[in-house]
Amino acid sequence: MSARPDIICIGSVLWDVIGRAPRPMQRGHDVPGEITRSPGGVALNIAVMLRRRRLAPALLSAVGLDAEGEELVAACRAMGLVCDFLHRDPALPTDRYMAVEGAGEVMAAIADARSLEAAGAGILAPLGEGRLGSAAAPWRGPIALDGNLTSALLS
Template sequence: MTDTPDILCIGSVLWDVIGRAPSHMEKGADVPGRIIRLPGGVALNIAMTLARFGMRPALLSAVGRDPEGNELLAQCRGFGLETLHVYRSEDLPTDRYMAVEGANGLIAAIADAHSLEAAGAKILRPLRSGALGEKDAPYAGPIAIDGNLTERLLEEIAHDPSLAAADLRIAPASPGKAERLLPFLRAGRGTLYVNLEEAGILCQTRFDRAEDAARMLCERGAARALVTDGSNMAADATSEECITADPPRVLVTRVTGAGDTFMAAHIATEARGAARADALTRALAAAAQYVSGETPS
């Protein structure tokens, strides 16, 4: 791997613990299924997908100096990811995410990203120390950012001189953390990747169509907004125009990580010079392939 990565992925790098059942589930359900543990986190999911698309991502995150953290980073390197710049803490444990999925989608999830939040701006040191960039020579490539970072740190990133030349691509970690993306609306920076619910939270309203949501996000200050709505039409808007596309129809077997796959596929496709319409179509196809189970976890 060369010293200069193609893209930086800033945010959560953790262990996913996911229970999946083939049956429809309601609150209090107790059903047979499978429980798996695998590397996850929004930033890591995006990085792994970018690597599958031929890019060379580097991770900026916080991982504990515990056995779980050592195993996690070893697997990351096995995926072709650069882990040299990950902040390793002696007193913070490696983060975890737990989710339960049924045939009717995500039932519940808990993200324990307290170590990432506690590390704060320490994860950005390589961008300020000269390792990847500094104030007088800012990093000028693409950066994928996830909403597991605190709003204070995201506000700092939106205005940081060491990131002034970067192409920021931002996604919330979940609807519950969507409001953390508000600093980028206020700063008028970056490309936002959100679903219809998250767009509604950011705009303090409800939307029936992705197109309307993407347009309003740009009216609220977003430089660019991509909005997905499951199997319904998706949209990509700037202040000048909005394009739309329908995702392929597939049988859904999983949902956790679908948004990350969409975002990574879109970034990788545009990095190869694809036009906006082509990038949107190909990203939707990649996400559909993922939720159908055709793409490995």
């Protein structure tokens, strides 16, 4: 998709890996359940909802230039999201979020967003280098911003 986006979604785009047990869990429990992997992250989740409302959201994030990243970008494109402005670095892996749920309650979660953090302001480059905007012609459309970005990037 190369059309000009209606809105920019800035933040995490990653794989959600969720383990779900049908019953309540306690510390140390080893129970049967289901493990799924699906596209996720705050910016991606917002973009998916906006796409369902027939908008064309563009993602500004960091996605590894690895097999997992290729698969994630392909899944995002298949959902109709604009991925042309993603920061892709061969030295960075694709980020992941892992949670364990028991009876619908999150028991523990880890967000491995090292690539997004390492990319830093690099994810914003399209807004200043002319692809989505520049100092002379800034982006004037709406932006959805992930509040979990580093304080350095948010400032």
